[in-house]
Amino acid sequence: QLLNSNKKKKLPPGPRGLPVLGNFHMLGKNPHQDLHQIAKKHGPIMYMRFGYAPTIVVSSPDAAELFLKTYDHVFCSRPLHEASKYIGYEQRNIIFGQYGPYWRNMRKLCTLELLSNLKINQFQSMRRTEVGLLISSLKGASKIGEIVDVSDKIASLNVDITCLMVFGKKYADKDLDEKGFKAMVKETAEVAAVPNLGDYFPYLGVLDLQGLTARMKTVAKVFDDFLEKIIDEHVRNKEDHKQTKDFVDTMMAIMESGDAEFEFDRRHVKAVLLDMFLAGMDTSSTTVEWVLSELIKHPQVMKKLQKELEDVIGLDRMVEESDLDNLEYLNMVIKEALRLHPVAPLLIPHASMEDCVVDGFHIPKASRVIVNIWAIGRDPKVWDEAEKFQPERFLGSDIDLRGRNFQLIPFGSGRRGCPGLQLGLVIIRFLVAQLVHCFDWELPNGMLPSDLNMDEYFGLVTTRAEHLMAIPTYRLHK
Ligand code: HEM
Numbered sequence: 001q002l003l004n005s006n007k008k009k010k011l012p013p014g015p016r017g018l019p020v021l022g023n024f025h026m027l028g029k030n031p032h033q034d035l036h037q038i039a040k041k042h043g044p045i046m047y048m049r050f051g052y053a054p055t056i057v058v059s060s061p062d063a064a065e066l067f068l069k070t071y072d073h074v075f076c077s078r079p080l081h082e083a084s085k086y087i088g089y090e091q092r093n094i095i096f097g098q099y100g101p102y103w104r105n106m107r108k109l110c111t112l113e114l115l116s117n118l119k120i121n122q123f124q125s126m127r128r129t130e131v132g133l134l135i136s137s138l139k140g141a142s143k144i145g146e147i148v149d150v151s152d153k154i155a156s157l158n159v160d161i162t163c164l165m166v167f168g169k170k171y172a173d174k175d176l177d178e179k180g181f182k183a184m185v186k187e188t189a190e191v192a193a194v195p196n197l198g199d200y201f202p203y204l205g206v207l208d209l210q211g212l213t214a215r216m217k218t219v220a221k222v223f224d225d226f227l228e229k230i231i232d233e234h235v236r237n238k239e240d241h242k243q244t245k246d247f248v249d250t251m252m253a254i255m256e257s258g259d260a261e262f263e264f265d266r267r268h269v270k271a272v273l274l275d276m277f278l279a280g281m282d283t284s285s286t287t288v289e290w291v292l293s294e295l296i297k298h299p300q301v302m303k304k305l306q307k308e309l310e311d312v313i314g315l316d317r318m319v320e321e322s323d324l325d326n327l328e329y330l331n332m333v334i335k336e337a338l339r340l341h342p343v344a345p346l347l348i349p350h351a352s353m354e355d356c357v358v359d360g361f362h363i364p365k366a367s368r369v370i371v372n373i374w375a376i377g378r379d380p381k382v383w384d385e386a387e388k389f390q391p392e393r394f395l396g397s398d399i400d401l402r403g404r405n406f407q408l409i410p411f412g413s414g415r416r417g418c419p420g421l422q423l424g425l426v427i428i429r430f431l432v433a434q435l436v437h438c439f440d441w442e443l444p445n446g447m448l449p450s451d452l453n454m455d456e457y458f459g460l461v462t463t464r465a466e467h468l469m470a471i472p473t474y475r476l477h478k
Pocket of ligand 1: 276
């Protein structure tokens with residue numbers, strides 16, 4: 001029906017689809033890479049169909065600017081999403097919330113209570129302590145020449161930092177589930193990102209042909225039990241007047257006051273706590289892993305960064321967050337790593353709220369919009385030798401990460417742009433600087449840097465396919 005009513009209007013070009021299924025069969029395990037190849041043939045604004053859902057795939061900086069800036073007001077909603085129905089409390093979360101007053105207010109609240117510069121600074125000494133603990137443990141490994149699972153170490157640190165920030169204390173793996181945080185977060189990122197037939201053929205959702213619904217329900221139950229426990233602990237502690245106020249207390253206080261101008265009960269609190277927890281930890285740790293992998297793969301870049309750290313800080317002390325603004329090359333290294341390894345290579349799907357004409361093409365209401373920033377980061381029209389890792393390309397350039405330069409938008413842009421950008425960047429810069437300043441890194445079993453495998457594993461957060469294993473050697477004088 002949709003196709004018939006749109007017949008006379010000019011849809012964007014795109015590959016032919018199969019009856020009913022549409023273009024599903026064209027996507028494999030790494031959809032961002034497949035869509036990049038398909039777009040090379042059909043152009044930067046491409047029409048595809050997955051089941052009944054018209055989907056627009058955007059693959060150039062100019063096109064991204066049209067969808068995320070010029071017509072942002074039309075494309076700033078989210079499509080229906082089975083995973084958020086089950087895990088995100090019927091899409092009451094921010095990440096998948098439909099555009100409207102509830103989403104806007106909740107987003108504002110989180111920005112103010114957790115993600116503002118003021119709040120970020122309040123947690124500075126906590127980050128210093130936690131990163132210090134990681135460095136001590138790596139120092140121990142360095143003494144005996146141990147091979148370290150760097151991916152694991154970074155992920156654990158981020159679980160701790162995020163728990164302290166959002167829930168007010170650290171939790172052990174077994175507090176969540178016997179599988180632990182990392183495995184559960186990975187499972188969540190996967191079930192939320194795998195193309196789910198239920199999202200595209202609503203009546204198929206019930207059949208759960210891919211077994212995803214069952215997996216989502218399991219994940220949802222684990223997180224719900226955990227969040228209930230945390231909220232109960234906070235309610236108890238409040239009665240004891242023991243704790244200083246953290247994010248959970250703040251959310252609970254707003255709920256209890258009844259002051260919120262929108263519906264606000266335990267389900268909303270849990271949905272938002274889960275948002276902050278999931279969005280906060282996996283994104284930053286995955287980025288740090290990619291940055292470190294690129295540095296190990298490019299020893300000359302690693303040396304240059306270590307030299308900058310030596311010049312600014314010296315070898316007699318560790319890095320402090322107050323040093324970060326003086327580390328220009330570090331910023332270039334992080335930009336370059338995010339260009340090649342954006343942790344959300346297709347952002348998060350947007351949805352159009354009304355019919356719209358973009359660049360002469362008709363975009364129907366309720367289309368999904370996928371912005372392929374992985375492809376944009378490799379666009380030879382904007383990047384010289386795009387496949388190469390060359391932080392120097394940012395020398396003297398005014399391209400930043402804030403969503404103003406559409407050739408580099410790892411945090412998205414516009415109304416749906418990442419509200420955790422500032423916090424994410426502080427964690428990434430501090431952690432990378434510390435790891436590189438305190439240690440030299442060598443690959444195990446005599447592996448050459450050039451042999452380090454950089455394959456990706458697609459999910460809501462796209463991680464390394466293999467864990468990064470390396471041997472640290474302590475390099476400071478103290
Ligand atoms: C390396 C770090 C991070 C990266 C690269 C990143 C990237 C992104 C991207 C690409 C989006 C989607 C934008 C869109 O759909 O157009 C997003 C959304 C979001 N991010 Fe982040 N993020 C990071 C860290 C964080 C942190 C630390 C938090 C909070 C604790 C956070 C919270 C959120 C939330 C709540 C949304 C949903 C916004 C909405 O739909 O209105 N992110 N992020």
